[in-house]
Amino acid sequence: MYYDHQHDPWESPIETTGRPVESGNVSAGGQPGKKKKGGAKIAALCLVCALVGGIVGSAGVAAATGVLGGGSTTIYEATRQPTVVNVSNITGQEQLTAPEIYAAYVGSTVGITTEIVTTNVWGQPVSAAAAGSGFVITEDGYILTNYHVIEGASSIQVSFIDGTTYDATLVGGEEENDIAVLKIDATGLTPVLIGDSDNVRVGESVVAIGNPLGELTFSMTQGIISARDRSITMENGNVMNMLQTDVAINSGNSGGPLFDMYGQVIGITSAKLSSSSSSEATIEGLGFAIPINDIKDMVTDIMENGYVTGKxxxxxxxxxxxxxxxxxxxxxxxxxxxxxxxxxxxxxxxxxxxxxxxxxxxxxxxxxxxxxxxxxxxxxxxxxxxxxxxxxxxxxxxxxxxxxxxxxxxxxxxxxxxxxxxxxxxxxxxxxxxxxxxxxxxxxxxxx
CATH class of the missing domain: 2.30.42.10 (PDZ domain)
Incomplete structure (x- = not known):
């Protein structure tokens, strides 16, 4: 939304509050007219000073900011110091700015591209591509994402912001809780910090990094936690416990990290509500993320055994x-x-x-x-x-x-x-x- 800042037509000019002196009236000193004439001289002098001060002030602004153009039309150009981003000592114990979180962990976020081979009505194989997001959870190449991102995939590829790509293998997945663990042949990666989703409160600021639409790669969006413990029925009818957020989540964001402002991952961005059977109005700002505490043990189980044991x-x-x-x-x-x-x-x-x-x-x-x-x-x-x-x-x-x-x-x-x-x-x-x-x-x- 754009706002046009204009002069307020209801704004009145500055007015004096002194009582006017009428012609012929005697001033406080008993001398008619002279007081008024002296006042006029003082007013004229003030006006000259104001004009001179305005000219000097404008020249000062021009000198400080730089002026583009000339004559009566002037464009003022400002300068500012760039935002300081310090990621040298992130411990998860101090609050960070959004630029600091992005700088620290955009390299831990990946884009996921899959190839899915299906059979058409004539019995012929047909391949299609799908895209999502994920994030690195260990230095040696384990990656967490949503199950629905890789479901039915015949091949999986992950890409980093520096352009590096890897073929990934599926270690295991858990459909009911919509999580999957991938593995790539890499070491020396920067894993995210796993947080505690039970500590998050409604109203806290959060940010997400992901690949909306599979094209606007490594985008950051920001918002707040709107609600906790939402029971959400997914497209397949499965009911899941979710964090609700107004962070922008779109197709392609699925599987990406949701960070609190300490740089800790508290959720996996998974879904958004875009329509409702009870309303024809456009729905905005209703996104959902899987609380990280709900799936921590499952992820460890998958990494160790290839599946969630004890189910x-x-x-x-x-x-x-x-x-x-x-x-x-x-x-x-x-x-x-x-x-x-x-x-x-x-x-x-x-x-x-x-x-x-x-x-x-x-x-x-x-x-x-x-x-x-x-x-x-x-x-x-x-x-x-x-x-x-x-x-x-x-x-x-x-x-x-x-x-x-x-x-x-x-x-x-x-x-x-x-x-x-x-x-x-x-x-x-x-x-x-x-x-x-x-x-x-x-x-x-x-x-x-």
């Missing part, structure tokens, strides 16, 4: 029973079991295809997303009681969680892909049947 695994795929279908067919709302891994704890507990999970340890479940959230409260080895509806009958089943491993996850992904293909084929065969109705929608993207 619970059920061995089923599910979809949500919508309320409309529940009412139409007299079914309970919940998570409909679409398939069961016969080698999993779900099969051992007696879960079957077609069961509807309506609760876990007394917590009501009305959707697959709620099953995801409830499962986060448990670890591998924990035993729970599932409330299940089967053919209209209520059952209680005891289940002891397995551990979610990459091997189990890969097998489950393959099973889900095959099941989705079977569903698509069945729907294609029955699409001309006017009485055909598939009540349960798409399969959930999560594995349980």
């Amino acid at each position: 619970p695994y059920m061995g089923i795929t599910v979809s949500t029973v919508p309320q409309s279908i529940s009412e139409r067919y007299g079914m309970s709302q919940g998570a409909l079991v679409e398939s069961v891994d016969e080698s999993s704890c779900a099969a051992t507990a007696g879960l079957q295809e077609g069961d509807i999970i309506t609760g876990i340890d007394g917590t009501t479940i009305v959707s697959s997303a709620e099953l995801v959230e409830a499962k986060k409260n448990y670890s591998a080895g924990d035993t729970v009681t599932l409330q299940v509806e089967r053919d209209g009958q209520a059952l209680s089943l005891q289940l002891t969680f397995d551990e979610d491993t990459p091997e189990r996850r890969a097998a489950q992904e393959k099973a889900l892909e095959e099941q989705q293909q079977q569903q698509d084929q069945q729907q294609q065969q029955d699409q001309n049947d006017p009485d055909f109705f598939w009540p349960f929608g798409e399969l959930s993207p999560w594995f349980y």
Whole structure:
């Protein structure tokens, strides 16, 4: 927004407050007229002094700042000392300026470019590029980013501000918490300082460095923490705990660092709200970052083991029973079991295809997303009681969680892909049947 500074038309000229002396009146000294004449001389003298002072003052300004142009039109040119940026002794204990944070850690921020190969409707491979951000967390080349930045990538490349690029390998990722750890073959890097997101307060200033749009590389934006502990539903339906900020976050910023003013990373920039079903107004200043405390232990786990250990695994795929279908067919709302891994704890507990999970340890479940959230409260080895509806009958089943491993996850992904293909084929065969109705929608993207 531009402001045009103009003279205020309501501003009055300076006025005197003395009472005027009328012609013929006697002055305080008893002499008519002379007082007035002397006053005129004094006023004229003051006016001359003011004009001379103005000329000298203008000349002084011109001499101090430099004057461009001549005649009655003058352009004044100013000078200033450049901002002092001292990054020689950053400890994370003293507050820094935004330029100091940028100078210290722009070299720790990376741009991430991925190649994703998919198959089109004719069965031909198609490649596409995606871009995001990340940041160095160890001197020997471990980099943290968002899972959605590298999801499905066949190749990953990271680039630094000095133009250096590296091919990166995926060490491991955690989809539910949207984090991934990459590794490049490099040493002597400058890692960021990991902070404590529990210490941040609403209203504190923060800055982000990243690659908005994948083109405006290594940009810094600044704002404040707008709220803490926001439960945000992501595009895939996953619910995450977030820091809310008005720092500008755009496509390509995902995976970049969010710094407090001590130069410590307190979050991973991940999402922004750009539209709302409840309002047609343009939405601005609603960005979200994953609190660093929520994922510290997971990152260490991934670096050491390649995945997050101790996560619970059920061995089923599910979809949500919508309320409309529940009412139409007299079914309970919940998570409909679409398939069961016969080698999993779900099969051992007696879960079957077609069961509807309506609760876990007394917590009501009305959707697959709620099953995801409830499962986060448990670890591998924990035993729970599932409330299940089967053919209209209520059952209680005891289940002891397995551990979610990459091997189990890969097998489950393959099973889900095959099941989705079977569903698509069945729907294609029955699409001309006017009485055909598939009540349960798409399969959930999560594995349980």
